[in-house]
Amino acid sequence: MKNIKVLGTGCANCKTTLKLIEESAKAKGAAIQLEKVEDIQQIMSYGVMSTPGVVIDGKVVHAGGIPGREKIDQWLDS
């Protein structure tokens, strides 16, 4: 099961990102563990400068802006 973290200080884009991943996972029936990281010190520990960031199994795969649907589907597939 993939562990997916969305890094963000609570802006609208971060919430949208979270929702998009949720939807995509539901549509695919993929089992994921989704977390939202709002603590700024923790966010910085991933070295991300622009939020929202997405971390999958400890690896930063995206930073800055809402990820596209295609991109999310790719993450869930691989």
Next chain:
Amino acid sequence: MIAAVIPLPRRHPRAFLGVMAIGWLALYLGLEPLSEWLVSLLPVSRAGHLGGAIQFFLFDTPKVLLLLTGITFVMGMVNSYFTAERTRSLLAGRREGVGNIMAATLGIVTPFCSCSAVPLFIGFVQANVPLGVTFSFLISAPMVNEVALTLLFAMFGWKIAALYLALGLSVAIVSGYIIGRLKMERHLEDWVRNMPHIQPAAVAGGMTLGDRIAAGFASVREIVGKVWIYILAGIAIGAGIHGYVPQDYLASFMGKDAWWSVPLAVLIGVPMYTNAAGIIPIVQALLAKGAALGTVLAFMMSVIALSFPEMVILRKVLKVRLIATFVGVVAAGILLVGYVFNLVL
């Protein structure tokens, strides 16, 4: 339909851009005759008040929206070259002075959202970007942006847009420089100062032209999708209040002669927060009613550059003294801009 269009920019990005540019230009040049033609179809006199207002609305609305779409598209592509990471590695270890100028200039082209202000701030400090240089960037990025400039250009002409650009950059450069001179590093929160310094690595872009075009479209969707309603409101106000409220209604207390109007405008502007587009309807209304340009621009800058929610976010990394200094220096800069404007024009 969108699915059918998507492969095109990917396979032939250059040709696609060329066709788009020609189409955009044709549309832009065709707007005026088109609006005249549409008005001539209506049962109102073109020479009359109503006819004039309708023609203005039919011409101005698509004109502003078209300009904004074009510019946000281009800036979306430009932004894809200047990621926050790249800007950081450009600024790392710069000296003050040159660094402030670079930071303020990069603030225009680097994508920035106020929700990223804190991570960005820490990222810069971690990479040894001097504090004052970091502030120059933080001031310029929200204030001098393509949306504000495009809207000022489309609604008030290139001179006002150019003045806003020059003065906005000056405020960012000078304020950042002063904050740097004040040596306030110890007013960073302790955990920020204690973070390990890192050597910023230049991030490889790895984007094709097709990807950048996609990024351009994404930014159009995001920005124009969000701000069109404000623009519509702004133009409607501009067309609507024409001739209904006395032209110099505001001149008595927001005109050039009222010296206290500039500080008042800044004072009112600081706690307010909206984006560049949201403020345009208000600017439009104030100017139309005889408020002095310097006063209005000072108001606009203080609303965009200084905001209460941003202070709250920044409080996580800065101690109160530093935040107060930041607000004080920037507000003073804006004040000066307002006065200079009112004096010169």
